[in-house]
Amino acid sequence: MVLIIVTALAASSVDTLQNGIACIFSSDLLGFGLSDRACTWITRVLLLAINIPAVIMSSKRFDVIGLFLVADLVCATAVLPVFLGLILEDVHFLIPAPTELGAFLGVISGICTVLVNGVINGHDEAVNAITGEVIATGPFSYFWLTNGAECALCGTKTMVSFIVTPLIAGFFTLLFSRIDILVRGERAREPLIKHELFYKPKDTAARYNLAENKGEEEIVEGSIEEVDAEEAGLPEKDAEAGETLKEEAPANEEVVA
Secondary structure: OHHHHHHHHHHHHHHHHHHHHHHHHHHHHHOOOOOHHHHHHHHHHHHHHHHHHHHHHHOOOOOHHHHHHHHHHHHHOOHHHHHHHHOOOOOEOOEOOOOHHHHHHHHHHHHHHHHHHHHHOOOOEEEOOOOOOEEEEOHHHHHHOOOOOOOOOOOHHHHHHHHHHHHHHHHHHHHHHHHHHHHHHHHHHOOOOOOOOOOOOHHHHHHHOHHHHHHHHHHHHHHHHHHHHHHOOOOHHHHHHHHHHHHHHHHHHHHHO
């Protein structure tokens, strides 16, 4: 039963990850002007190439919970820098709308926080709890969170790491964003890499703004009505006057009767 549950847990993440990778690759390849068929086949080949090392890694009998903790700790370094990007305007001098450079440096700060935790805890190597083999050595080995001999979740060291890492990353995201704005001014709000794959001009991005699209549709509908009036040989004012006369005609007939 445990094997079935663990397998379902892993499979539910793998299919979501592969679908996301396929969507990202396809979107980027379309930016190069490739056809849909070419993008589909290139994406399939790339996914196959990614799965080969994943199968090799799975044969080494890593702890499933440990693998999930590695992924979670990596995400913890970026979760607040990413979600703080939802702030579009400065809330306060100390809470600015994050810049791309500030968010990037915030993620780096989160990674450094994990490394500092490893040094403080005296952690210099990670050992596979199942096989007893050394997985990694050095400061980055703390990402494996092998803090307890019984399980990967045991001990307060792991809990502290998951609490401190996102908070430090979020704090330095705001700090570096404010410094970036003070140094570069309004240029700090612009994308760092202005490439068509990563940067969408305003005319392209406006297509995804439903409010603006609605306004454009109203303008288009008004233009169509003007064109219909011109094709009928009537200026716009004459067309409106004709509609007014049509409405007044039945009233005049009733008066004559």
